[in-house]
Amino acid sequence: MEKFRLSDVAQQARNRTDMAMYKNDAHEHLGNMYRYNAAAAHSIFTENNEKTVPFSYDLHNLHAQEATFFAERIIKDAIAHRDPYVWLICGRESHARIGLKGRSVMTAIETLLQQKAVKWETGNGGFKVILDNPSASSPDESNTSGYSSAPPSTKPSKTHPTPAAA
Numbered sequence: 397m398e399k400f401r402l403s404d405v406a407q408q409a410r411n412r413t414d415m416a417m418y419k420n421d422a423h424e425h426l427g428n429m430y431r432y433n434a435a436a437a438h439s440i441f442t443e444n445n446e447k448t449v450p451f452s453y454d455l456h457n458l459h460a461q462e463a464t465f466f467a468e469r470i471i472k473d474a475i476a477h478r479d480p481y482v483w484l485i486c487g488r489e490s491h492a493r494i495g496l497k498g499r500s501v502m503t504a505i506e507t508l509l510q511q512k513a514v515k516w517e518t519g520n521g522g523f524k525v526i527l528d529n530p531s532a533s534s535p536d537e538s539n540t541s542g543y544s545s546a547p548p549s550t551k552p553s554k555t556h557p558t559p560a561a562a
Contacts, residue, residue, distance in 0.1 A: 437462040452483040460504035467505050471512060483519075 407415045437458055444454040453470050455463040467484055474482045486501040509516045 433462075437465075441466050449483075451479055451481060452485060455484060455486045455501055455505070458501060460501050463501045464504045464508045467508055468512075471514065 440457050441455070441462075444456060451474075453466070455466060458466065463486060470482055470484065484505055486505050
């Protein structure tokens with residue numbers, strides 16, 4: 397962020413004209429960076445989910461913040477369309493970098509599901525399964541039943557087929 401550094405140098409030299417110019421350039425650059433990151437995340441998500449099983453969404457290769465953004469949209473759309481369940485495929489924690497435990501996609505999605513107060517369970521192979529979307533109630537009603545976390549198992553849920561089996 398060279399422009400931010402130049403802005404600081406201009407501020408120390410009390411050159412207000414250069415300071416304002418560099419600061420505006422830096423903020424424009426920062427805005428472009430966020431737009432390009434969002435476009436890249438959308439492209440990755442679209443590519444991951446071109447040929448997937450219905451109700452199944454792959455969140456691999458996304459950062460935790462991007463994955464939670466897409467997961468939130470997926471959950472909202474599933475409730476609006478009264479889908480019975482949704483699979484969020486986010487992989488295992490095993491390939492998360494050391495020192496970034498709280499920043500892995502799986503941890504971020506689990507935190508989101510707890511905040512959303514939807515029922516969910518951990519499936520085999522790092523799948524997160526969202527169950528019991530309120531298919532009988534209107535999309536405007538919120539699910540107030542709370543969340544339940546089933547203990548991690550090595551077998552997929554028997555209630556719904558896994559995306560790999562379908």
